[in-house]
Amino acid sequence: MLQVENLTKHYPARGRGLFTRDPRRVRAVDGVSFEVKAGEVVAVVGESGCGKSTLGRLAIRLLEPTSGSIRLGGTDITSLKGEALREIRLTAQIVFQDPFGSLNPRMTVGASIAYPLRVNRLFGRADGAAIARRVDELLERVGLNAAHARRLPHELSGGQRQRVGIARAIAVNPKLLVLDEPVAALDLSAQARVLNLFKELQREMGMAYLFITHDLSVAEYMADRILVMYAGKLVETGGRLALFQAPRHPYTQALFSAAMLRSGRASEETILEGDPPSPIDPLPGCRFNTRCPHAGEVCRAAEPAMSALDDGHGAACHLLTGKLRRSG
Amino acid sequence: MAVTPEIAPVERPVWRPWALMTRHKSIAAGSAIVLLVVLMALLAPVLSPYDPNEVHPLDRLKPIGSPGYLLGADQQGRDMLTRLMWGARSSLAIAVLPLSISAIIGLALGAIAGYLGRLSETLIMRGMDVVFGLPPILLAIAVSATLGPGLVNLMLSLTIVLIPPMTRVTYQVVVGLKEQAFVEAARAAGASSFQIIFSQILPNSLAPTIAYAASLAGAMVVFGAGISFIGLGIQPPDPDWGRMINDGREVLDLKPHVSTLPGLAIFVLAAGFNFLGDGVRDLLDPRMRQ
Structure with a gap:
């Protein structure tokens, strides 16, 4: 249904002025690849500011990608313009976060x-x-x-x-719906009813969802597969069960520990220190190295590639490539 | 599940002019004054005792209250009441027409510059900045002097003066609207830029632009009278309030009524438009609604 390859969106760090040229770029989305199959529900989770909403808008070309490619229903839509671009609106639609605006x-x-x-x-x-x-x-x-x-x-x-x-x-x-935090602005009872409506519609109409949320319980309820984003990068992807039962990336482990603690699937919560790195010209190496409990020399030098684990599960961490030993 | 949430009965806004008047006193006061002047202007041919340019050399400078001249006569013995009634026509035209025309042009230019951005924004807004840089009085005088005197040319020069502020007000509203999620939603629905400007942008930028135009009507009465006063607007012998103030200038210390009466008329009409404009602004500004 939707194939995204190496998708990147950079913004100028500051507005472009007549006399100012700031070469720095905000890397909102940086080299993200994933696929949504027909009728599949894929959740994108991550902290606010990690680029997940940008990713959703890029996927259906509400934003212009800086580089990479997007295929929707077998057609390359990366650089469509005008009338041709408006035609993809019949295939892919979006529900926004703010029901007021x-x-x-x-x-x-x-x-x-x-x-x-x-x-x-x-x-x-x-x-x-x-x-x-x-x-x-x-x-x-x-x-x-x-x-x-x-x-x-x-x-x-x-x-x-x-x-x-x-x-x-x-x-x-439409065949694909991008849901950009569609229940985040609603109270809990309305959330539950709207989520059930999404489930019903998906069952009846066979739509695929790209479900963007910061709420892991929402992702767990809705998703077939989950993409975890951190600072513009995909750090882990996998089936819902695999991710909740055996997260492999230290960021995913920390992110999910709170949710798992609540449901008794973990004994202690990992609290992350610090903030995500600035998305403006980030340092080399793994984006997560500043907050990672296992970070070593290699993490500050080289960016980890996505390593394939079993059954569509993948994570981008040096621990999995054998270049780094788990500490403690 | 298909829960059907109950629909609470909602009071729909009904067009009730009378309730509007009693609740918004400034609209009531403003429309009463403006309506009076409009009636005076429309009925001038019927109501006025004389022809506006009819001279009576023997009745020169008759004071207020003289028999046959309720509000006196000017240096040429023309009836002041008659000339005030006829002069209301040009004052009203000057207040309303340039504002309406410049508001339409400003809405179009502001919406294009604000929504499309890029080159259209640079061309339109920087062009407006250039016009904005000139003092409006000077610009109006320059345009009137170039085109020649007369009511039509005066209105044309006022329209040119008004286009930049109208464009800028619309532009600012549109730039704010463009970021709204419902505009992105229209884009996601597959609408073209043209369709979005007409269905989403213009309906939502109309109210602030109209409110701004309404607030300027009073100032336009004064502004237009000023241009006529210095001789670049309405030409003698046609009656015009600004022109009439000028006529009475030479006899101001002896017979002040010749200048004072048209001055008072300008003041009252400008105040009426200001009340109305303030009321319209309050009414159209969603923040002022209860």
Whole structure:
């Protein structure tokens, strides 16, 4: 469905001025490769600022990649422009984190949901009745009802607004949905209901999800596979069970220890000291070496490559290549 | 699961002009004054006792309250009340037309510069900076002097003066809107830049631009009168308030009513527009809504 190779997104460290040239770059996403198969739910987890939202937007070309390649449904979409770029919106859609900001305050709920149908001319030129029927159907599909179509966003609750965002995203029957922290802004009970809605929709429509979240319990509930990101890099990928039961990268181990402690699968929590490194021109070596309990000389000198473990499980750490011995 | 959350009954905003007036007193006061002046201007041919340019050499400088001249007469014996009524026409045109035209142009330019960015932004906004660098009075005088005097050319020069601030206000609103998630959502839905500007950007930048334009109407009355006062706007003998103040200048110490009455008229109309403009701004600014 989606194949991403060596994807990189660099931003200028400072805004480009008329007289200033700052050659430094923020490496938001740095050489990330992964695949999402049809109908698969892949979660991207990591701390805030690790580049996971940027990755999601790059994957469906809401942002321009600096380098790398993206294939969607077998087509290379890395450098599509204009009309051709807009055509991929029928295949890949996105649900945003902020259910307040992602709806136009002056458009009714019905108009917001009809918007992708209209701009893509999915129903003849002026077939208002057919569009209205489709909107009602979509509203009911996401647990709202036809009466909501005439409401304005500010008349709805956060959970209802997020359902509108979901209805808008599935309106064109996409094959891939990027979910960018879709429940992070909701209270717990709304979170659970919206997550169940995602599960239902996925079962019925067979969509693939790229589910971006910082919440490991959400990832555990939703994902078939998990990608762990740290400072713009992928540090570990694998099936949900493999990652939760036997995480191999020290960062993943630390990240998951809290969640596992809660569910009694670990005896103590690893607390990481310090902050992630600055994404502006990072030091050579492993990005995690400043906080890693096992870091040695090799970690400051060379960047570890992703080593394949069993069954699609992989991690990028020198401990796994034999260049570093576990300390303590 | 398909839970259907209950829909709370929501009070929909209903267009009730009377409630609007009583709740927003400045709108009520402003529209009363402006409406009065508009009626005066429209009904001038019916209501005014004389022709505005009709001279009565024997009745020169009649004081206020003279028989036949309710508000007196000027140096040529023209009826002041008649000239004030006819003069309201140009003052209203000057207040409303340049603002409306420049608001439309400013919305278009600001939306293009703000949303498309890049070259269009550099060209439009730096161009506006150049015009902005000139004092507006000087610019209006220069344009009027180049084009020649007259109501149409005066309005044209005011429009040119107003385009940069209108563009800048819209531009700033649009730059803020562009970062909003719903604009990214429209892009994700597959909309083109053109479609996004029309469906997402313009509807949301209309209110701040209109509010800004409304707040300037009072200043435009004064500004336009000033240009006519120095002789670059409405030409004699046509009645205009700014022109009339100039006419009374020579007799200001002896017969102050010739200049004072049009001055008062300018003041009242400008105040009326300001009340209305403030009210409109409060109404359109979501932060001021209860």
